[in-house]
Amino acid sequence: MSTAAPAKPRPACADEDPELFFPIGNTGPALLQIEEAKAVCRRCPLMESCLQGALDRTESGVWGGTDEADRRRMKRRAARQRAAA
Numbered sequence: 001m002s003t004a005a006p007a008k009p010r011p012a013c014a015d016e017d018p019e020l021f022f023p024i025g026n027t028g029p030a031l032l033q034i035e036e037a038k039a040v041c042r043r044c045p046l047m048e049s050c051l052q053g054a055l056d057r058t059e060s061g062v063w064g065g066t067d068e069a070d071r072r073r074m075k076r077r078a079a080r081q082r083a084a085a
Helices: 029-042 047-057 068-084
Strands: none
Touching: 029 047, 047 068
16 A cells, blocks of 8 residues: 555646746737647646636636637626526
């Protein structure tokens, strides 16, 4: 019987340059940077919890496979659904 604690999942972004996830702007070269950051997120075992944290904290940059515009749309959609219920 092992007494070692189970290994925690490691975020895919841990070995990436943090600047990748905080592009300047959302046009031109920043669009490619955003897509590269989202690609890192898509292979991450913590993507869902990262996204939820970003929604809770209203983060800037790319988190949980989404950029700021994606998260704004998600929040507006959730608000419309709550209002319709």
